Amino acid sequence: MGGAGALVFLFVFPKGSISTLVHVLHLPGPGAGIVLIFGPFLILVVITSSLLILARGGALIASLTFAVTYTLAVRLFGIATDPKGAFGSISFIAAVTLFGLVAEAIIALGGALSQLFRSVLTGALANAVLLVFYWLVIFPRTVGWVRWKDIPLLMGICLIGGLVAGYIAWRVSGPLCRVIKQKE
């Protein structure tokens, strides 16, 4: 699922589409594209995979596969990506791996919580960690530091986007699980 998700992301969001969407929505940057599109997409892929597999390490493996497949596809086919997001670079792999680690940790630690609450919490926190990593490691090299006044708005969008994506992933995983069980 991680590999398929990476190819879908590459297909749906060509170079310049995310930054243009952010521009159209008049959102501040840097980070709006990450919290609004890339993070929620990653949450959908990673949490759905984890809920379908129901085994330890599902989220981490899905995110690693996503990062590696995306990077390989970009390098092999020479697909142009947005340089601001550093998609397909080593720091991109590090960001997605960190995202997977955080998601895996929350899923493992929140065993007592309900599946819905765990998915929503994982979505929000993993999206926040991804945004902070981009702000501290990637954006200073590509675009520049985020302005203090933009942080509350971007963090708010990040948490809401993560919650919504986590909820959608939980909703989608139910019917998918049933389909897989029927086939088995």
Add this chain to the structure above:
Amino acid sequence: MCGLVDFEALQTCITRLAALLVAGISGYAVCKAISFYRERNLKRERQEEEVLSPLPCGLAVRDSGERSNS
């Protein structure tokens, strides 16, 4: 991530997203239709089995029918 503006890329993105959505919905509808027909067939088979089960052997019904016809 503001700065680079490419409306053609955004248009491509929306078109591809819509195409994927349509493909997903169509796939889901096909899967639903297949499972619906499977369930219906299964129900019909079960009903037939229930009708035949009180008799010692299902074939007995067919045998008696064939005899009466001949």
